[in-house]
Amino acid sequence: xxxxxxxxxxxxxxLLIAEIKQNNFDVIYKTNVPVKLGEGKINExxxxxxxxxxxxxxxxxxxxxxxxxxxxxxxxxATSAVRSAQNGQDFVEAVREKTGIAIEIISGDDEAELIxxxxxxxxxxxxxxxxxxxxxxxxxxxxxxxxKLIWKKSYNIGAARLAxxxxxxxxxSDDDRNAxxxxxxxxxADLFEICERYQPQTLIGSAGAFETFAELIINKKNKQxxxxxxxxxxxNFDEYIEVAIRLLNLNHQERAxxxxxxPLRVDMIVMAALITNYVLxxxxxxxxxxxxxxxxxxSLANFL
Numbered sequence: 001x002x003x004x005x006x007x008x009x010x011x012x013x014x015l016l017i018a019e020i021k022q023n024n025f026d027v028i029y030k031t032n033v034p035v036k037l038g039e040g041k042i043n044e045x046x047x048x049x050x051x052x053x054x055x056x057x058x059x060x061x062x063x064x065x066x067x068x069x070x071x072x073x074x075x076x077x078a079t080s081a082v083r084s085a086q087n088g089q090d091f092v093e094a095v096r097e098k099t100g101i102a103i104e105i106i107s108g109d110d111e112a113e114l115i116x117x118x119x120x121x122x123x124x125x126x127x128x129x130x131x132x133x134x135x136x137x138x139x140x141x142x143x144x145x146x147x148k149l150i151w152k153k154s155y156n157i158g159a160a161r162l163a164x165x166x167x168x169x170x171x172x173s174d175d176d177r178n179a180x181x182x183x184x185x186x187x188x189a190d191l192f193e194i195c196e197r198y199q200p201q202t203l204i205g206s207a208g209a210f211e212t213f214a215e216l217i218i219n220k221k222n223k224q225x226x227x228x229x230x231x232x233x234x235x236n237f238d239e240y241i242e243v244a245i246r247l248l249n250l251n252h253q254e255r256a257x258x259x260x261x262x263p264l265r266v267d268m269i270v271m272a273a274l275i276t277n278y279v280l281x282x283x284x285x286x287x288x289x290x291x292x293x294x295x296x297x298x299s300l301a302n303f304l
Contacts, residue, residue, distance in 0.1 A: 002028075004066045005299045006059075006076035008103065010038040010136025010160050011264060013055065015062045016296045017069050023304055029069060033058045034264040038081040038136050038160040047085045055091060056098055063099040075299050076103045079111050080137025080158055108154025112140040114298030115206050116149050121301050122231040122293035124204050130195060132279065133206035133294060134272045136160035140206075141191050143198055151194050157187050159209070159271035170251045172270055177248070180274055188279070195283045202287040203280060207294035209272035214290050215260030216243050227292065235288040244273040 003025075007014040017029040035058050040048040047055070066074065082088040083105050092103045106114070115133045119125060119142075131142040137158040143151040166180045205213070214233045217240065218225050227233060247255060247269055256266045265272075280286070 001073065002069060002071045003300065003303050004062075004069075004071040004074045005296045006062060006074065006101065006103075007296050007299070008037070008055070008076065008078040008082060010042065010079065010081035010138075010158055011036055011268065012136075013037075013058050013062070014296055015065065016300065017066065017071060018300055020303060025300060025304065029065070031065075033061075036136075036160075036264075038158075040164075042081060042084075042137060042158075042160050043164055045084045045086050047081065047087050047091055052087070052091060052094075056094060059095050059099050059101055063101060073303075074101060075303070076101050077111075077114070077295070077299060078103050078105045079295075080108070080135055080154075080156065081160075083107070084137065084156070108138055108140065109152065111138070111295065112142050112152035112154055113149070114295045114302075115140050116142045116144060116152065116298065117301045118293040118295055118298030119204055119206055119291040120144075120146070121297050122291040124232045124289050124291035124293075126289075127201045128198060129202040129204050129289075130200040130279075130283065130285065131204045131206055131291075132276070134159055134209045134275060136268065139275065143194060143200060150198065153191065155187050155191075157184050157275070159268040159275075162271045162275075163267060167267065167270065171249055172274075177274065180271070181278055184275060184278060188282075191279075192282050200283065200285060202289055203276075203283070203285045204289045204291050205276070206291050209265065209269055209276075210290045211292060212260070212262065212265045212269055213240060213243060213273075213276075215262075216247075216258055217260075219259035227290075231292055233290040233292075235290065237286050237288055240288050241277075244277055247273045 005016045014032045018025040039051045125146045133140040135158045
């Protein structure tokens with residue numbers, strides 16, 4: 001049986017097609033498209049017309065690809081941008097009408113659960129860990145060990161939301177930086193309380209921005225690692241800090257020129273570095289691991 005998993009993120013739409021055989025799977029196709037559904041007015045909870053049309057066009061292409069691969073079942077989930085948009089349901093209905101794809105808008109809690117299932121599948125959870133998934137609209141945190149999920153929560157402090165509200169300088173100014181940190185400090189108060197109680201040892205970054213951090217380090221250090229073929233990557237903590245500080249000090253053009261940088265993340269990575277650095281500092285965690293498995297693999301795991 002062939003399964004297609006579609007993840008409609010705030011910045012990126014993902015399509016993964018897998019062949020299921022006796023409780024196992026082989027990924028036979030995957031792609032992602034920088035749709036930027038949250039462009040312009042994510043903090044006003046609106047999908048603007050140009051983003052609406054980009055999303056529709058992308059999903060028409062996904063539908064054609066699924067037909068070509070003779071997919072049997074489709075699981076399509078929409079997260080923060082569609083969840084919070086006043087016209088999110090209009091988008092879901094337009095997609096069903098134009099492409100036949102039925103989208104499920106999932107809650108932040110369900111999103112965190114699927115991220116946990118995906119990360120667990122990668123083998124990244126080796127001890128008491130805090131999983132962090134930085135999206136464009138929301139950021140999910142999951143406290144867990146390799147046997148159970150202990151606590152989870154989704155926060156509306158995604159990279160696109162922060163950028164549209166606070167990112168007014170390039171390189172980012174101290175004023176903008178402090179405004180972001182003040183904002184997330186207030187939002188994440190209960191996260192730091194739970195981390196104080198449980199003392200997680202490792203921060204596991206779920207795909208996305210953390211893949212870009214890894215690519216930037218791998219390219220700079222000339223390491224012979226292909227992140228696209230890896231399930232996990234353990235960061236050298238000092239190498240991560242070095243690249244994160246560099247990202248905060250460069251302008252758009254300089255960041256874009258960094259080997260390993262993808263166009264979609266040139267600006268979003270600044271927000272991701274700020275949030276990650278702050279969380280590492282507040283939780284006193286100095287072990288950082290990447291799981292290339294995320295929500296998509298969690299959706300796939302549910303089929304198994």
